[in-house]
Every structure is written in structure tokens, then in C-alpha cells.
Amino acid sequence: MATRRQTFRLYPNKEQEQKLFEARRLHAYLYNACIANRRFEWKANQKTVTYFDQQNCLPEFKEAWPEFAICNSQALQATVKRVDLAYNSFFQGLRGLPQFKSIRDYSGWTYPATSGWKVWGNGKHGRLTLNDLGINIRMRGQAREWGKPTTLTIVYKPNQNKWFASITVDVPILESKFGSQSQLEYEKIIAFDLGTETALTTFDGEKFEQIENPKFTKKSEEKIRKASKQLRRKRAPNKAQNIKASNRWKKARKRVSKLSTKVARTRKDWQHKVTSDIASRYDIGVTEKLETKKMTKKAKKGSKRKKQKAGLNKSILSVGFGTLNQMIAYKIEQKGGLMLILPTKKIKPSQRCPKCGKVHKDWAELSNRYHVCSKCKFEIQRDKGSVMVMYNVATDVQPGCGMRLEDCGCSSSTDSTKKRKQTGSMKQLGQKKRQSFKAKVDRVTQTPSANAAG
Numbered sequence: 001m002a003t004r005r006q007t008f009r010l011y012p013n014k015e016q017e018q019k020l021f022e023a024r025r026l027h028a029y030l031y032n033a034c035i036a037n038r039r040f041e042w043k044a045n046q047k048t049v050t051y052f053d054q055q056n057c058l059p060e061f062k063e064a065w066p067e068f069a070i071c072n073s074q075a076l077q078a079t080v081k082r083v084d085l086a087y088n089s090f091f092q093g094l095r096g097l098p099q100f101k102s103i104r105d106y107s108g109w110t111y112p113a114t115s116g117w118k119v120w121g122n123g124k125h126g127r128l129t130l131n132d133l134g135i136n137i138r139m140r141g142q143a144r145e146w147g148k149p150t151t152l153t154i155v156y157k158p159n160q161n162k163w164f165a166s167i168t169v170d171v172p173i174l175e176s177k178f179g180s181q182s183q184l185e186y187e188k189i190i191a192f193d194l195g196t197e198t199a200l201t202t203f204d205g206e207k208f209e210q211i212e213n214p215k216f217t218k219k220s221e222e223k224i225r226k227a228s229k230q231l232r233r234k235r236a237p238n239k240a241q242n243i244k245a246s247n248r249w250k251k252a253r254k255r256v257s258k259l260s261t262k263v264a265r266t267r268k269d270w271q272h273k274v275t276s277d278i279a280s281r282y283d284i285g286v287t288e289k290l291e292t293k294k295m296t297k298k299a300k301k302g303s304k305r306k307k308q309k310a311g312l313n314k315s316i317l318s319v320g321f322g323t324l325n326q327m328i329a330y331k332i333e334q335k336g337g338l339m340l341i342l343p344t345k346k347i348k349p350s351q352r353c354p355k356c357g358k359v360h361k362d363w364a365e366l367s368n369r370y371h372v373c374s375k376c377k378f379e380i381q382r383d384k385g386s387v388m389v390m391y392n393v394a395t396d397v398q399p400g401c402g403m404r405l406e407d408c409g410c411s412s413s414t415d416s417t418k419k420r421k422q423t424g425s426m427k428q429l430g431q432k433k434r435q436s437f438k439a440k441v442d443r444v445t446q447t448p449s450a451n452a453a454g
């Protein structure tokens with residue numbers, strides 16, 4: 001089973017919308033109360049409040065504040081969990097100290113399990129019932145894949161004044177073609193990488209394919225830039241000076257957000273087209289593990305590379321890094337194929353010569369876009385070279401990289417989803433509470449080189 005997220009637009013009537021707003025207000029209140037509690041305990045007693053401390057207080061909290069009785073208790077727990085996740089990433093240095101959230105911008109709430117709500121329909125339009133609020137809302141949208149709904153997040157976008165239902169569903173994955181006995185078909189392997197100059201570079205053993213960034217982003221970026229400029233010229237709200245936003249400012253902001261969402265939608269559509277095409281033609285996908293965070297980090301203060309880095313960040317972020325990767329991966333897996341994620345640090349695809357295997361440290365420099373090997377004089381464009389190395393590693397013909405895939409820590413993409421263990425999701429907490437320990441699932445060790453070697 002694999003998990004997919006599908007988003008539908010909700011069309012509540014007036015009465016229903018009032019209830020949604022009320023629930024949103026309560027969840028925002030709870031969120032802020034949890035932050036206040038943590039701050040107070042730390043200031044007064046130097047005590048770190050945990051998720052469980054707060055969760056155990058919920059029944060008492062509900063007694064003191066009877067209006068919370070209308071909310072689903074698992075959804076309330078999920079809101080407490082949101083605070084916990086925010087603090088966790090703060091403690092890990094990934095973000096700043098969690099702040100109080102204004103009710104105006106508060107996004108919504110989550111039903112972390114299957115109870116308390118129900119979807120009526122088969123992935124195309126339909127209705128959504130929320131038991132706690134006692135409402136049945138009209139829902140529109142079409143899911144790319146549909147299965148058993150598992151969690152529901154209600155999202156409100158204040159700028160657009162729209163409600164959405166973000167539903168995760170379990171969809172079946174076809175049994176892998178590559179059982180232990182069957183032989184792999186090497187002619188249907190594709191190595192791909194998300195490049196800096198092009199959105200995607202692929203290599204299938206014979207030919208390279210370079211997919212350009214779609215042109216629409218540049219055009220619409222220009223439009224967004226102009227609209228934002230208009231927005232800046234209008235009277236923005238300022239709480240400190242008690243200035244209210246002008247109607248023109250509100251209108252201009254709406255225009256900006258409308259344009260941005262349109263770009264996001266067009267980009268997503270483009271991504272699905274590109275990735276579906278690749279996934280339909282190949283059975284095995286090979287790519288490297290990407291650390292987008294590091295690559296898109298800001299350049300150091302005073303660094304000469306600041307501008308270059310900013311441009312690069314933009315080109316990385318504008319193709320939706322990570323998602324293209326994941327989309328090809330899940331699409332290949334869904335049709336019964338196999339995804340291999342190579343460990344970047346060990347293989348060093350962008351620094352290794354595809355022909356002789358020599359590792360060139362200076363190739364790591366991102367400005368170095370065309371590589372000439374100092375040992376064998378092989379020359380190749382940076383992005384093409386690295387997909388070629390990955391292809392060679394997967395088919396076990398890469399010189400200077402004789403290790404077997406499982407020895408060098410190669411994982412299939414099904415593993416990497418299991419690695420998200422530190423986050424402490426609602427599901428995992430539930431399991432922890434019930435003290436039920438499932439037997440560890442054997443890791444998938446099926447790799448092409450393992451087959452070739454055995």
C-alpha cells in the first residue's frame with residue numbers, strides 16, 4: 001500500500017461555513033494555548049512540556065472550556081501534535097521558535113484517523129461528512145488515484161476565502177515484477193537527476209534526454225512580480241500604528257495570491273505529465289538521494305557567490321525539487337517497477353568520471369558545468385555525467401565503484417519512506433500508546449546488482 005494525498009475543494013453553505021469557522025477558531029485557540037503553556041512552564045519552572053503532558057490535559061481542558069465539546073477529540077490531539085512538531089523542528093534547529101498564530105491566518109485542522117468523518121464518492125466530486133460538526137459538505141475535484149481514505153485535513157485559505165479537504169488515501173501498489181527468481185531487464189532502466197540548467201536529465205544506456213524548465217514560469221513570474229509591486233504601493237495594515245488595510249490593498253493581495261496559485265497548479269500539472277511519461281516507459285528508475293535543504297541554503301554573508309547562489313536556489317526551487325523525484329519514484333513503483341536511490345556521498349555521481357571512475361573534487365563546484373577528466377580526458381556536461389555514473393552503478397559497470405549496491409547503502413525508495421521515523425506522527429504515537437510492536441519488516445534488498453551477482 002502506498003499513501004497519496006488528494007485535495008478537493010469544499011463548497012459549504014452559509015450555515016456549514018459558520019460551523020467550519022467556529023471549529024477553526026477553536027483549533028487556533030488550542031494551538032495558541034499549547035504554545036502559551038509550554039512557554040509558561042519553561043519560564044516559571046524550566047520544565048519542558050511534552051506532547052503527552054499536553055495530550056493528557058485535554059479532557060480537563062475540555063471540561064473548563066465546554067465549547068470544545070463539539071470538536072472531534074482526535075482532531076484536537078492532532079492540533080496539540082502540530083505544536084509538538086513545531087517545537088521538535090525548533091529543537092533540531094530547523095526553524096525558529098514557534099509563535100502564536102493569528103486566527104486570521106490559521107489554516108485548519110486534521111482528523112488523524114478514519115473515524116469522525118466520511119467521504120461519499122469515488123474520487124470524483126462527492127460529499128464529505130464531519131461527524132463532530134454534524135455537517136455534510138459538497139465537495140468537488142478529481143483524484144488522480146483513489147483508494148481507502150485514511151486521514152483528513154480541513155484547510156482554509158484566507159486570501160482566497162476557500163475551503164479544501166486534503167485527504168490521504170491508501171492505494172494499492174502492484175506486486176513488483178522483480179521477484180527473487182525473475183531476471184531483470186536492463187534495457188528498461190533509466191537514471192535521472194534533477195539538474196541545475198535543465199529541470200531533469202535522464203540516461204537510459206543509449207541516449208540522454210534533457211527536459212527543460214517550462215517557459216510559463218518565467219512569464220508568470222514576471223506577472224507576479226508586477227502584481228506584488230502594485231501590492232506594495234497600496235496601504236498595508238500595520239497593527240502597531242493601528243492602520244487598517246485599504247480596500248485596494250486587499251484587492252491587490254487577492255490578485256497576487258490568485259496568480260501564485262495558478263502558477264503552482266500549472267507547475268504541478270506539468271510535473272505530472274513529465275513524470276508519467278518517464279514512468280510509463282521504464283521499469284527501473286535510478287536516482288541519487290538529494291539534500292535539497294543544503295543545496296538551497298542561503299549563501300554566507302558577504303560571500304561573492306551570493307548572487308549566483310540566489311539564482312541557483314531559484315532554479316532549484318522553481319522546478320519543485322524533490323517532488324519530481326518522488327513522483328517518478330512512486331509512479332514507477334505503482335506499476336510494479338523498482339526505484340533505486342543511490343547514496344550520494346558514497347557514489348559521488350557528480351564528481352566521478354563515468355569512464356574511468358576518477359573522483360574529481362573540483363567538479364563539486366556548481367559553477368563547473370562542463371567536466372573534462374584529468375586522467376582519461378573524457379569530457380561531458382555536468383548533469384549528463386552524473387546520470388551516466390548512476391546508470392553505470394545500477395548496471396554494475398562503473399569503473400572505480402566496484403561495490404555491490406547493498407554494501408554501499410543503496411536503498412530502494414520503499415525503504416526511504418520508512419526512514420521518516422523521527423517525526424513522531426499521530427499514527428506512531430498511537431502505536432506507542434498501545435504498546436504494540438510490530439515485527440520489523442524485512443528491508444527490500446532486491447537490487448539489480450544483487451541479482452547480477454547472485
Ligand SMILES: [Zn+2]
Nearest residue numbers: 353356373376
Ligand atoms: Zn576519466
